[in-house]
Amino acid sequence: MKTATFPLSAGGLTLTRPVGTVLDDIGLAVPRGKISVVIGPNACGKSTLLRCLARLLRPDEGEVLLEGDPIDRQKSKQVARQLAILPQNSTVPEYLRVFDLVARGRTPWQSPLSQWSRGDALAVERALALAGVEAYSLRPLSELSGGQRQRAFIAMILAQDAPILLLDEPTTFLDLPHQIELLDLVRKLNRESAKTVVMVLHDINLAARFADHVFALKDGKIHREGAPGDVITEATMRQIFGLDCLVIPDPLHGCPHVIPR
Amino acid sequence: MRRPTAVTWRCFAFSGRVNPQTLVLTVLTLAILMSVSGLALYFGNYPLTTAEISTILFQQGDETPDIVIWYHRLPRLLVGIGAGAAFGVAGALIQDMLRNPLASPDIVGFSSGAATGALFTVMLTGSSFWVLPGAMVGGVLSAAFVLALAWNKGLSSARLVITGLALSLFLMALVDIMMARLDPLTAADIMKWLVGAFPSPEWGDVVLIFGALIILGPFALWQGFALKSLALGDDIATGLGLNVSTTRLKILFLSVGLTACAVGVAGPLPFVAFAANPIARRLSAASGAGNGSPLLGAAAVGACLTVLADLVCRSLPIGADLPTGVFTAMIGAPLLMWQLTLEIRKGVI
Ligand SMILES: Nc1ncnc2c1ncn2[C@@H]1O[C@H](COP(=O)(O)OP(=O)(O)OP(=O)(O)O)[C@@H](O)[C@H]1O
Ligand SMILES: [Mg+2]
Numbered sequence: 001m002k003t004a005t006f007p008l009s010a011g012g013l014t015l016t017r018p019v020g021t022v023l024d025d026i027g028l029a030v031p032r033g034k035i036s037v038v039i040g041p042n043a044c045g046k047s048t049l050l051r052c053l054a055r056l057l058r059p060d061e062g063e064v065l066l067e068g069d070p071i072d073r074q075k076s077k078q079v080a081r082q083l084a085i086l087p088q089n090s091t092v093p094e095y096l097r098v099f100d101l102v103a104r105g106r107t108p109w110q111s112p113l114s115q116w117s118r119g120d121a122l123a124v125e126r127a128l129a130l131a132g133v134e135a136y137s138l139r140p141l142s143e144l145s146g147g148q149r150q151r152a153f154i155a156m157i158l159a160q161d162a163p164i165l166l167l168d169e170p171t172t173f174l175d176l177p178h179q180i181e182l183l184d185l186v187r188k189l190n191r192e193s194a195k196t197v198v199m200v201l202h203d204i205n206l207a208a209r210f211a212d213h214v215f216a217l218k219d220g221k222i223h224r225e226g227a228p229g230d231v232i233t234e235a236t237m238r239q240i241f242g243l244d245c246l247v248i249p250d251p252l253h254g255c256p257h258v259i260p261r
Numbered sequence: 262m263r264r265p266t267a268v269t270w271r272c273f274a275f276s277g278r279v280n281p282q283t284l285v286l287t288v289l290t291l292a293i294l295m296s297v298s299g300l301a302l303y304f305g306n307y308p309l310t311t312a313e314i315s316t317i318l319f320q321q322g323d324e325t326p327d328i329v330i331w332y333h334r335l336p337r338l339l340v341g342i343g344a345g346a347a348f349g350v351a352g353a354l355i356q357d358m359l360r361n362p363l364a365s366p367d368i369v370g371f372s373s374g375a376a377t378g379a380l381f382t383v384m385l386t387g388s389s390f391w392v393l394p395g396a397m398v399g400g401v402l403s404a405a406f407v408l409a410l411a412w413n414k415g416l417s418s419a420r421l422v423i424t425g426l427a428l429s430l431f432l433m434a435l436v437d438i439m440m441a442r443l444d445p446l447t448a449a450d451i452m453k454w455l456v457g458a459f460p461s462p463e464w465g466d467v468v469l470i471f472g473a474l475i476i477l478g479p480f481a482l483w484q485g486f487a488l489k490s491l492a493l494g495d496d497i498a499t500g501l502g503l504n505v506s507t508t509r510l511k512i513l514f515l516s517v518g519l520t521a522c523a524v525g526v527a528g529p530l531p532f533v534a535f536a537a538n539p540i541a542r543r544l545s546a547a548s549g550a551g552n553g554s555p556l557l558g559a560a561a562v563g564a565c566l567t568v569l570a571d572l573v574c575r576s577l578p579i580g581a582d583l584p585t586g587v588f589t590a591m592i593g594a595p596l597l598m599w600q601l602t603l604e605i606r607k608g609v610i
Contacts, residue, residue, distance in 0.1 A: 056496050080502025087496040108502040112486035115277040116269055
């Protein structure tokens with residue numbers, strides 16, 4: 001397989017909805033093997049962008065390239081082996097058990113005739129352990145807390161074993177220690193398994209701490225991108241969020257730390 | 262770690278996971294089907310003992326009893342099994358595809374479309390030879406029509422159900438108009454078939470419905486794999502590599518095909534397609550499976566329902582002469598109400 005410079009990139013992405021322009025001529029290139037974080041105010045188009053990147057939504061104009069080739073011209077199953085997405089909100093059958101949900105993550109590696117190979121079983125075990133959901137793997141989703149469910153979904157896309165992970169607010173429903181734990185896991189996957197990660201995070205300070213690269217989105221446009229230290233500044237915060245704040249270096253991690261005034 | 266209660270099987274490159282409880286329940290349903298089938302062969306106007314029946318089935322018997330079994334009870338039983346199974350699978354496919362237990366072929370207008378198509382060809386050609394193609398065309402046309410109306414950047418199941426119901430009602434009116442032009446005797450016969458009846462099927466019908474099951478069944482089971490991810494919602498299914506729209510079209514086509522064949526041999530048989538899957542699913546979900554679509558279970562339950570309804574229908578005193586569909590409705594309608602109540606409580610509707 002040839003390797004493109006960027007595992008995932010997009011050019012001229014435009015999407016219009018009755019409410020207005022959601023994505024406005026977005027071009028971006030996701031750096032390989034890095035954690036990219038998309039930040040921006042509510043309704044600025046973060047989820048929409050992620051969904052376009054994962055071919056869940058077809059943009060009105062522009063195209064998304066996965067490993068250099070247009071994503072919508074590749075076989076969906078092949079795409080799923082390279083790219084896994086955790087959508088922002090998902091409704092799944094309540095009676096489904098965590099184990100069965102995670103097992104579903106193996107779908108792109110299976111076929112109707114081979115629905116449970118040894119590789120599948122191993123990958124599911126590994127994903128359950130990594131996401132820390134082993135303890136309740138036999139409980140139905142309806143009996144879990146929001147945070148437990150979220151981790152079950154994380155386990156599902158880990159079982160998918162794709163080198164690119166797109167996560168839409170993976171820390172929703174998690175308390176602070178679990179948020180850190182999850183982001184540590186993402187970082188571990190990134191550092192040890194060389195996963196390319198693109199995620200949407202609401203908490204700027206967490207974004208600053210865990211991102212290698214930040215895309216700052218506002219009104220469907222990428223206003224700034226770059227290393228956290230370059231993007232997360234008092235000026236950008238005012239421009240993107242309209243937030244009056246003080247940005248100081250985080251005494252523990254050295255990354256920018258935003259303190260709203 | 263405690264393992265899920267599933268049996269893994271692997272053989273060369275093939276592998277799968279089966280829930281033992283689902284397996285047991287399917288086998289149990291099949292056992293019930295066998296016993297009901299035995300009863301269906303045993304009961305009838307012409308008294309026969311079990312010994313006589315087995316002689317007839319496995320050796321050569323006397324003339325009259327031979328005809329009773331080989332030309333009446335057996336084909337009727339087999340058509341009941343085949344049509345019931347086809348309805349069960351057709352219903353399970355589309356209900357699970359749309360994640361809506363209300364979206365079964367008889368509710369969304371496929372059955373009435375197939376019935377209208379069949380009736381139309383009978384009236385045009387004056388013979389029942391083209392019934393099946395007529396049912397097929399009618400089913401596909403009504404499916405296409407409902408789809409075209411309900412499609413708006415994707416297929417919403419609520420829209421599909423409502424459009425389908427409207428089409429069903431319209432087709433009923435159309436059928437009434439057509440019937441008014443028939444002579445009363447033919448009309449009475451056709452009326453019965455329209456409710457769902459197979460009083461004297463031929464072996465050709467048996468071959469036809471089982472042919473359809475043998476040809477379309479494997480495709481349906483193949484799509485059962487896609488249904489597993491489709492159950493997680495369109496977004497996750499796409500993320501897992503499923504081509505959601507194409508899969509939907511394939512499943513719709515399979516469902517319409519099975520429905521049309523079943524309607525062609527047995528009439529619409531209300532509620533069989535609707536009730537089979539929820540019953541099968543409830544049986545397997547109650548045992549903690551929740552893994553994929555119980556297509557085989559739905560087929561077995563559908564066959565059971567139909568044969569049972571037909572048995573009740575045949576066991577009534579002579580002269581009652583009611584169509585089998587009346588009894589499938591008698592069993593199915595209360596189930597529909599129960600299902601609706603559940604859905605309303607869950608806030609789906
Ligand atoms: N299916 C849709 N139909 C119409 N408008 C939509 C649709 N999906 C999103 N939008 C609009 O697009 C805009 C961007 O939505 P999006 O979900 O991408 O925002 P977001 O940045 O992810 O917000 P949040 O931080 O709240 O998750 C919003 O104004 C929203 O109303
Ligand atoms: Mg969002």
